[in-house]
Amino acid sequence: MEKAIVLYGADWCPDCRRAKSYLDSNNINYQFIDVDLDKEATEKVEAINNGKRIIPTVIINKNTYTNPNNAVLASVLGINPQGQLILFGADWCPDCRRAKSYLDDNLINYQFIDVDQHEWATDQVEAINNGKRIIPTIILNGTPYTNPNNAKLKELLNIDADKEHKVYDSIIIGGGAAGLTTAIYAQRDRFNTLILERKNIGGNAFLTEKIENYPGFNEISGPKLMERMENQAKTYGAEIKTGEEVSNIEKKGELFEITTIMGTYLAKTVVLSTGSTYRKLGIPNESDLIGSGVHFCATCDGAFYRNKEVVVIGGGNSALEEGIFLAGFCKKVKIINRSAQFKASKTYIEKLETIDNIEIYTDNTPVKFTKNDKNLFKGIVVKDNTTKEEKEITADGAFIFVGLIPNTKSFKEIVNLNEKGFITTQNLAETSVKGIFAAGDCREGAIAQVAAATGEGVLASYGIRDFLK
Structure with missing residues (x-):
């Protein structure tokens, strides 16, 4: 059987860790590809998600799922309290339709694999059934069952068993x-x-x-x-x-x-x-560019901007802390603060003075994000609060740190x-x-x-x- 599940992600990504933990805890085999270490993987993720680097991106039997939650993973992989259920079948097969209907009626998750679409699936069905292509063939926790009727499914899955809540x-x-x-x-x-x-x-x-x-x-x-x-x-x-x-x-x-x-x-x-x-700025083009030039976590997405220029928006501890972190590997960090003075602690403000590749723009209000001719991130327009003049600050990406929403x-x-x-x-x-x-x-x-x-x-x-x- 081919490696049917591929998870594109990164070790720092919370949802990637959540998805990996769920798959691991349910003994699901998958291939993990770190987009930080594989440029081709990054390009593939962007191609799948219309230019956005959204992870985890999971491919299951050639079907793509962008940041699926655990309920979606359970549904498409057939994960239940009773274990994993895989159903090999075909849409034209009457008994396959009967089995699927019974499982659906009883809220049982199952992974449906169409033998007409996957040659390896046909081979596996034949191997289980001594060379015969008998469907539905169901595998529950690694044990195969050939065309089980509804009574057998009921027995195997304890469908009518009383469930007690802890x-x-x-x-x-x-x-x-x-x-x-x-x-x-x-x-x-x-x-x-x-x-x-x-x-x-x-x-x-x-x-x-x-x-x-x-x-x-x-x-x-x-x-x-x-x-x-x-x-x-x-x-x-x-x-x-x-x-x-x-x-x-x-x-x-x-x-x-x-x-x-x-x-x-x-x-x-x-x-x-x-x-x-993280709180958003609420300015034009922000929503369109989130995940594709506009970010809220330097630890998460900063690696994408190594040796590039970035903008950091905010004046509190988080903004300066993340700006200093980005300065460690970015070509230049441009910090934009709406107020004339930073709200951050003196420790962070003093650190700024020792870092050569940080530029500071205080007393400037963000007006809008701009895009290039390819509809990708270009920079941000700010307004000088004193002169009221507007200017564009260009960069390769932006990180926003302007407060939190509960x-x-x-x-x-x-x-x-x-x-x-x-x-x-x-x-x-x-x-x-x-x-x-x-x-x-x-x-x-x-x-x-x-x-x-x-x-x-x-x-x-x-x-x-x-x-x-």
Whole structure:
């Protein structure tokens, strides 16, 4: 059988790590191609995605999926709690249609492989059936079954078996520093916890190339620190599921029912630690160029601009930190700040003065991004706040760091939010709903620092302890 699954990605990419983790945990064989190391792979990804470098891009039996979530992977690969189900068949085959209909009716995922389209599939069917082309041929967890009827499928998949939900003491939504710390402390109190994370563990801290202000470390990479927190949470017994995007939280008696794209979960308490995402500028051409010249993470996308010129927009700690990082391998970094003075700490401002390949444009407001004759990124037009004159600053790419937006849109009908969308809390991280707590960057008054997020996780764990008493 040919290598039917190819995953184009990079080690720093959160969704790539999430997809790889899901495939690995379900024993799915795939070929991983790092676009940072393979120029042809980068060009292929751009060709597939209309010029944009979107990863992960996954090819399964010649079908392309751009950044598929775990539910999509489960559907196309036939991943179920009972195991992986592959159905070799053809559209004209009556028994294949019957089997597919039965599986669909019972919400069973299956990977359908059309033997008319893949020669290797026909060969495999013949090998299983002693030279005969019998379809449907079904493989469940590596064991083949030739044209099983519905009763056999029911038996094999335990379709009518009663399903009991495990009840967790606490379900933590979000696997950043706050969520991981909550789990560590709750598990030490002998409360069983489950972390549901929509991407990969670590949140924004995972995307930070270097952390220099976390107690106990003069310097540590974001991924390494988050990996240590994750391992510690698992050591104490926390369960972690990635690729789980929560769509609803509902109170059912004394419990909370949490619905995700993959299923439902029950808990006595809930902790919202969903963090935040990067704020956009809201200027013309920004949306069109995101992923193709406009970016929000230097650690993620900076490697694409080695020995090239980039623009950094913003004046806070994140903007200067990422600008300094980019200056280490870019030909030139042009920092644009709307205000006359930077808001960043003095440490970062002083570092700027020591770096020769950084240009500073203060008191300039971004007006619009510009495109070249090939409709690709060209530069940015800014307006001088004093003279009101506009000028274009050209570059090969741009990185935006102008603040964060809380990831709380899904909870606006569940808990109280302030006018900016942050979750309001009191006392031990308690929200407006008893039994639901909030910690980290999604909470009103939070400080967007890893050390602060861990402290909030501790506070939330004490709230869980107090509530469950």
